[in-house]
Amino acid sequence: MAKLRLPCDVKEEVVSELAAHLEDADEEGLTQNLRESEARSLSNINWRSLAREIQDSKLKEDAMNNRTKGLWLPALANLTIAATLLVALEMLGLKARILLVSHLAMGLPFPWLFALPVSGAAAALLAKRAQAPLAARLIAGLAPSLVSLAVFCIMPLVFVLDRWQFSGFPIPLDYFFLSALVWIVLPVFPLLVGTLPFLRQSGLRKT
Amino acid sequence: MTKRIRSKIARGSGELAILAILAEQPLYGFEIAKQIGERTGGALQFTLASLYPLLYEMEKRGWVEGHWQANQAGRDRRYYRLTPSGKRQLAPLRQEWRSFFQALDSLAGVSHV
Numbered sequence: 265m266a267k268l269r270l271p272c273d274v275k276e277e278v279v280s281e282l283a284a285h286l287e288d289a290d291e292e293g294l295t296q297n298l299r300e301s302e303a304r305s306l307s308n309i310n311w312r313s314l315a316r317e318i319q320d321s322k323l324k325e326d327a328m329n330n331r332t333k334g335l336w337l338p339a340l341a342n343l344t345i346a347a348t349l350l351v352a353l354e355m356l357g358l359k360a361r362i363l364l365v366s367h368l369a370m371g372l373p374f375p376w377l378f379a380l381p382v383s384g385a386a387a388a389l390l391a392k393r394a395q396a397p398l399a400a401r402l403i404a405g406l407a408p409s410l411v412s413l414a415v416f417c418i419m420p421l422v423f424v425l426d427r428w429q430f431s432g433f434p435i436p437l438d439y440f441f442l443s444a445l446v447w448i449v450l451p452v453f454p455l456l457v458g459t460l461p462f463l464r465q466s467g468l469r470k471t
Numbered sequence: 472m473t474k475r476i477r478s479k480i481a482r483g484s485g486e487l488a489i490l491a492i493l494a495e496q497p498l499y500g501f502e503i504a505k506q507i508g509e510r511t512g513g514a515l516q517f518t519l520a521s522l523y524p525l526l527y528e529m530e531k532r533g534w535v536e537g538h539w540q541a542n543q544a545g546r547d548r549r550y551y552r553l554t555p556s557g558k559r560q561l562a563p564l565r566q567e568w569r570s571f572f573q574a575l576d577s578l579a580g581v582s583h584v
Binding site: 277278280281282284285286287288289292309310313314317318320321322 | 499500501505518522523524525527528531546547548
């Protein structure tokens with residue numbers, strides 16, 4: 265049963281339930297002289313095959329759909345909510361603070377950063393409801409920062425690989441790194457605030 | 472009869488047996504197996520390995536739902552009860568099996584009660 269590939273809380277519940285069944289069967293056997301066939305069937309269980317069958321029965325859809333429900337959809341929801349918040353707050357007049365870096369204007373979106381826990385919490389909640397493992401919940405909750413990280417990793421590559429137009433790094437390096445700080449590192453903290461409450465495993469009833 | 476067909480029949484009859492027994496009262500796994508065994512005179516017997524995959528499958532389909540509750544001995548057990556969807560399944564399944572036995576009876580003289 266240790267090899268059951270199920271979310272931890274589901275796995276523990278299955279193990280608890282099977283243990284309870286064995287306990288009941290054992291007591292029944294002691295009080296009523298367990299039938300030989302029953303005793304044999306209990307000792308002859310192919311646990312590996314049973315684990316596979318339970319896994320197939322328990323998983324709502326195939327692994328791909330589980331990943332979609334537990335990771336991709338919550339991450340997409342997170343990105344959508346974060347983007348909507350950014351636009352909505354701007355429209356409400358809660359504008360980003362402008363900072364000049366190397367003669368270039370950079371917006372520090374403080375109102376958006378304060379609103380981001382909502383976005384992280386929504387994603388982590390969706391992932392938790394889909395019984396996603398802890399890592400998937402965390403990734404879904406931090407999706408806006410991770411997407412920004414991907415963009416900031418790709419950007420220099422594009423600059424370097426674009427041989428026809430490449431004539432040095434097109435934006436000042438301090439501006440580039442400060443932008444990375446604003447869009448990757450700073451959002452991690454409010455996103456974590458929203459995500460953390462949903463990283464705990466559900467409590468289980470013990471037999 | 473191939474093993475696959477036999478397995479499908481066993482699975483189908485198991486579903487009906489579980490739905491029928493849970494229609495009377497919520498029960499936990501061991502009690503389900505015990506009552507089915509007793510009431511069919513041992514003709515239908517569930518082992519741990521045959522019961523739980525089927526129960527979980529039925530739960531996945533939304534026919535039954537499980538919840539932890541203390542049994543008479545005060546130990547937590549996962550009780551299963553029929554959902555409205557499970558209740559709706561019972562009548563058509565009964566009819567399906569009735570038709571099956573009638574068809575088998577007319578073909579092979581296997582009378583059913």
